[in-house]
Each structure stands twice: as structure tokens, then as C-alpha cells.
Amino acid sequence: MSTLNIGPYHIEHPVMLAPMAGVTDRPFRQLCRNLGASYAVSEMLSCDLSLLKTAKTQYRMNHDGEPGPIAVQIAGSDPKKMATAAQFNVDNGAQIIDINMGCPQKKVAKKKCGSALLSDPRLVADICRHVVNATQAPITLKTRLGIDSDHKNIMEIAHIAEQAGITALFIHGRTKEQKYQGRSEYDLIAAVKKQISIPVIANGDIDSPEKALAVIKQTQCDAIMIGRAAQGNPWIFEQVNSYLTTGQIPKKPSQTEIIQVMYEHIKNLHDFYGPITGCRIARKHIKWFLKGLDLDPITCKLMKIKSAEEQLLFINQNLLHKVA
Numbered sequence: 001m002s003t004l005n006i007g008p009y010h011i012e013h014p015v016m017l018a019p020m021a022g023v024t025d026r027p028f029r030q031l032c033r034n035l036g037a038s039y040a041v042s043e044m045l046s047c048d049l050s051l052l053k054t055a056k057t058q059y060r061m062n063h064d065g066e067p068g069p070i071a072v073q074i075a076g077s078d079p080k081k082m083a084t085a086a087q088f089n090v091d092n093g094a095q096i097i098d099i100n101m102g103c104p105q106k107k108v109a110k111k112k113c114g115s116a117l118l119s120d121p122r123l124v125a126d127i128c129r130h131v132v133n134a135t136q137a138p139i140t141l142k143t144r145l146g147i148d149s150d151h152k153n154i155m156e157i158a159h160i161a162e163q164a165g166i167t168a169l170f171i172h173g174r175t176k177e178q179k180y181q182g183r184s185e186y187d188l189i190a191a192v193k194k195q196i197s198i199p200v201i202a203n204g205d206i207d208s209p210e211k212a213l214a215v216i217k218q219t220q221c222d223a224i225m226i227g228r229a230a231q232g233n234p235w236i237f238e239q240v241n242s243y244l245t246t247g248q249i250p251k252k253p254s255q256t257e258i259i260q261v262m263y264e265h266i267k268n269l270h271d272f273y274g275p276i277t278g279c280r281i282a283r284k285h286i287k288w289f290l291k292g293l294d295l296d297p298i299t300c301k302l303m304k305i306k307s308a309e310e311q312l313l314f315i316n317q318n319l320l321h322k323v324a
């Protein structure tokens, strides 16, 4: 596997965190980067700049203290608005802009955004060209295989992207229609990698070092991106990277380590969102971290706690001390 650059930015190794709205906020991106992800893209931001003042957008635009390159994902279907949004985000500190053409959600697809754009290759070309011309920053594209099993037009989209000046292409091996069902397929990702000369990053269902190696072998892609398998398991990046470079998989984190890392992450979520929202958002991370630790009664109690202070106190008294 050759070294990967996205524009002028060198990416240290090929194991990246995939953007997930509602998950890969700044605290989670920082956690994954600290524990071994080589790259992380922000949750998607609408190109509708009238939404800038909403709390959700303000949190999503916050990159304080994040390691570079800062990559911001934008979503929309109007080429001019997308270009303005790209320039706006670069002015706000983004070093790379990623265009979302992968989201299958109804509320996104309804506006012909996200993966719905794949049904209109001319519009895809128009958006890519406008965004590329709007700024000096490298522009990447995250997309899927196509709209459905009868319309897998990723090869056409990849050529359009390359011709428009897109710097790297992230491909989730499912169609829009599949959402997150069925299995991710990699044949077309491999075919695209053979045909285009910009970096191709494979994504979809990569949940272990062995799977990562198999996908890299099959696709010959430049890197892989991991999403859901990092939820509650930010150690996966180091595990995969170590396996790819040495053939060895580091020992899984101990229960103590998992709980300590979770505790620090919850504190970071409280600091970032404030105690009320932070406490609520922390719950899903707690579930993910504790999954598989045989701590169901404790997890149940934790889900009911309604204050940030109590959340930390409970973990301190019932988990940190018990396992120490």
C-alpha cells in the first residue's frame, strides 16, 4: 500500500474514522485520533448557511484543539450554495472539504442531497466542479455504489469526480436503497481503484483487523474507513494498523482500561455539550463501551441517570472502584 496524501496533507497510515452524524462529534473524533485513527471527518453540515446559528451546527463547526488536517463534510444539492458553504467552512478553519453523496436518510434524500444525488450524474458533476473551484482546499467525495442494485453507477461517478478535480474518493460498498442493510460489497470499489488515479478509500462493514486486510487485498485501495465498529471500540484503529504493518494484533483493552477511557470520554462530552445535553449524549456511548462486559444491570441503572454529575459519580463508585 502506497503512502496517502490528500492534497498537501500526508495521512500517516491507512486506518481512518468514518463520519457519523450524532456520533463523530469533536470529542469522539479526538478520542479516535488519540487512540490511533489517522484521519477523521466531521459530521455533515448543511450547505444552508441560514442554519449556522442552531446549536447543532455550532457544535458541529467546533474544531478547537483537534489535530489536523481538519476535514469538514458538507451536504446539499445546490452547486452554488455548496460552493459558498465550502468557502465558508475553509474560512472557519477547514483544511479539507468532503462532499456528502452517501447519506441515505429520507430527510436528506428528499431534498435530493446525499446519496439521492447519484441518480443525477450531471448534477454530481456540477456540484463537484463548483466546490472544487470555490477554494484552494482539497475537496473529497464520500459516496455509495449507486441508487439501487439496478443502478450501480459508481464507475461513472468516480470518473466525473476525478475529472472535476476531486482529490480523493471514499466509497461505502452499499447502494442508497440498501441503507445499512445487506452486506457491503467491494468488487466495484476494486474496479474503480483500477480505473482512476486519485486515492480511493474503501468503507463498509470493516469491523476487525482481518476484515480490513481482506478488503485492502481485494480492492487495492489506498486506505480504509471504519464507522460503526469504532462505536465503543476506539482501539480498533490501532488494532487494524498494527495488524496491517506487523501481522500482530495488540491485546484487547482490559475492563479497567475500557472503563477509564469511557469515563474520560464522558467528562469530555459533558465539557463540550454542557451537563444536560452532555449527559444525554453520553448514554449511547456508555452502552457501546459497556457492551460485551457483562454489566447489564449497571448499564440499565446508568441509562436512567439524568445528571452529568451523578453519571460520573455512579461510574466512579460502581465501576472504576470495582475494577481497580
Ligand SMILES: Cc1cc2nc3c(=O)[nH]c(=O)nc-3n(C[C@H](O)[C@H](O)[C@H](O)COP(=O)(O)O)c2cc1C
Binding pocket: 018, 019, 020, 021, 022, 023, 043, 044, 073, 100, 101, 102, 103, 142, 172, 203, 204, 205, 206, 225, 226, 227, 228, 229
Ligand atoms: C449513525 C450514522 C451516521 C452517519 N452519518 C454520516 C454522515 O454524516 N456522513 C457520511 O458521509 N456518512 C455517514 N454515515 C455513514 C458512515 O460514514 C459509513 O459510510 C457507514 O456507516 C458504513 O461504514 P461502517 O460499516 O464502517 O459503519 C453514518 C453512519 C451511521 C451509522
